[in-house]
Amino acid sequence: MTRPGFEDRSLLLHATLDGELDAAGVIEMERFLAADPELAAEYARLKALRETIRAKAPRERASDSLRLRVMEIAEGGEPPRREAKTAPWRGPPSWLSFAAAMAATVVATLGLQHLIASSNAPDAALQAIVSAHMRSQISGQPVDVVSTDRHTVKPWLAGKLPVAADVVDLAEAGFPLAGGRIDIVAGAAVPTLVYKRRDHLISVTELRADKGDGASVQRDLAVEGYPVVRWFDGERAYVAVSDLSPTELDAFVAAFRRAVAKERGGGAGGESVK
Amino acid sequence: MRPASDDEGQDHGHALTAKRWIVTSETGRRNFAEHVLPHLDDAYSLARWLCGDATDAEDIVQDACVRALRALESGAPVERPRAWLLAIVRNAAYSWLGKNRPRAIILAGGAEEAEAHADALETGASPSPEAALIETADRAMVAAAIDGLPLAFRETLVMREINGLSYRDISEATGAPIGTVMSRLARARALLVQKLGTAP
Numbered sequence: 001m002t003r004p005g006f007e008d009r010s011l012l013l014h015a016t017l018d019g020e021l022d023a024a025g026v027i028e029m030e031r032f033l034a035a036d037p038e039l040a041a042e043y044a045r046l047k048a049l050r051e052t053i054r055a056k057a058p059r060e061r062a063s064d065s066l067r068l069r070v071m072e073i074a075e076g077g078e079p080p081r082r083e084a085k086t087a088p089w090r091g092p093p094s095w096l097s098f099a100a101a102m103a104a105t106v107v108a109t110l111g112l113q114h115l116i117a118s119s120n121a122p123d124a125a126l127q128a129i130v131s132a133h134m135r136s137q138i139s140g141q142p143v144d145v146v147s148t149d150r151h152t153v154k155p156w157l158a159g160k161l162p163v164a165a166d167v168v169d170l171a172e173a174g175f176p177l178a179g180g181r182i183d184i185v186a187g188a189a190v191p192t193l194v195y196k197r198r199d200h201l202i203s204v205t206e207l208r209a210d211k212g213d214g215a216s217v218q219r220d221l222a223v224e225g226y227p228v229v230r231w232f233d234g235e236r237a238y239v240a241v242s243d244l245s246p247t248e249l250d251a252f253v254a255a256f257r258r259a260v261a262k263e264r265g266g267g268a269g270g271e272s273v274k
Numbered sequence: 275m276r277p278a279s280d281d282e283g284q285d286h287g288h289a290l291t292a293k294r295w296i297v298t299s300e301t302g303r304r305n306f307a308e309h310v311l312p313h314l315d316d317a318y319s320l321a322r323w324l325c326g327d328a329t330d331a332e333d334i335v336q337d338a339c340v341r342a343l344r345a346l347e348s349g350a351p352v353e354r355p356r357a358w359l360l361a362i363v364r365n366a367a368y369s370w371l372g373k374n375r376p377r378a379i380i381l382a383g384g385a386e387e388a389e390a391h392a393d394a395l396e397t398g399a400s401p402s403p404e405a406a407l408i409e410t411a412d413r414a415m416v417a418a419a420i421d422g423l424p425l426a427f428r429e430t431l432v433m434r435e436i437n438g439l440s441y442r443d444i445s446e447a448t449g450a451p452i453g454t455v456m457s458r459l460a461r462a463r464a465l466l467v468q469k470l471g472t473a474p
Contacts, residue, residue, distance in 0.1 A: 049466055140336060
């Protein structure tokens with residue numbers, strides 16, 4: 001300290017600014033300020049800092065989806081999937097099911113190798129994919145690797161899985177990448193990519209299909225109330241699950257397929273989902 | 275195949291059940307609505323500044339709300355709801371940081387060192403910037419400057435300037451004595467003044 005007493009007076013200066021001094025303290029401080037230009041300059045800087053913070057870093061508002069999720073906790077913490085069972089994007093949902101819908105993610109699972117192995121397997125695989133999606137949301141850990149950079153996510157997945165997953169950048173289409181995770185579908189570890197759309201998350205899982213099934217698409221699937229889109233591109237299969245409206249999910253799938261087709265050099269899959 | 279995936283799902287289901295499904299009483303719900311919901315913006319803002327990411331902040335707030343509801347259900351008295359909730363948010367954020375950003379916690383442990391550094395700044399040779407210069411900082415600069423503060427300073431500053439807590443509330447929320455709150459606040463502001471006042 002260059003001047004004795006400066007430290008104490010500096011703290012008092014802050015206390016003045018913060019309205020923490022009593023009247024006697026304020027009067028004393030005003031005397032200090034009048035007598036010490038340096039102290040007065042410091043006070044001016046602190047006031048300027050406060051104004052700047054108030055104007056440029058204001059208190060942020062909790063999103064509606066967060067608000068609803070929190071209200072849902074108070075209602076006994078019913079998990080989103082219970083309310084989401086009946087297509088929450090249609091009809092007049094109660095605020096609870098709306099909350100569940102807001103909290104939900106889009107999960108697209110790619111490569112349903114086991115899904116097509118037997119007649120009831122598709123349902124089991126879809127169920128597992130949707131469950132993984134719901135779990136990722138409730139646990140607050142939608143991704144194992146957090147990155148908006150596909151060049152980070154892709155090698156991470158490649159280091160953990162036998163097959164290389166397609167990781168595409170959809171930020172320009174309005175679906176920025178949030179990260180990736182490993183899901184277990186029918187006993188196999190599969191890559192899931194997570195994208196964002198406003199407050200919603202979109203998870204896309206890639207699986208290897210046994211046989212090429214052209215570019216067929218199954219839309220209007222719903223599991224546990226989440227819309228699901230499944231499609232095949234050559235030897236891969238994909239599933240997307242979401243609380244987004246089916247229309248938005250379709251838009252996502254279309255963007256994803258276009259990007260994947262481009263990534264592979266203009267192969268199949270560039271067409272729109274429609 | 276199928277049983278494997280079912281088991282997997284159930285295991286997680288149980289974990290989630292334990293974490294999330296809380297039996298709520300009428301009183302608990304009323305207290306929650308009274309003590310927690312009005313301060314959600316504060317909770318979110320604090321979490322946002324502590325973890326640095328909007329999505330993560332929502333998860334932290336959600337976790338904090340579960341903890342808060344549990345505490346309310348156990349009948350704990352709440353005298354200063356906002357400070358009480360922000361203390362819970364802070365704990366939830368530290369848990370999150372411990373798991374996801376362990377380095378941030380380690381750095382927080384070095385707060386005293388950082389305080390020494392701040393001392394050097396305060397008495398340092400660089401000329402004190404003009405107040406007017408500070409006011410020209412844009413949002414990104416202000417955010418970067420706050421983000422750059424050591425954790426202990428950042429939380430104190432955010433609680434004071436953004437949440438608007440009193441020294442006493444901050445002391446309660448952080449568990450630090452009021453004198454420490456005051457000195458951390460002074461250090462935090464000195465660092466910000468220096469940074470914003472000398473930015474290009």
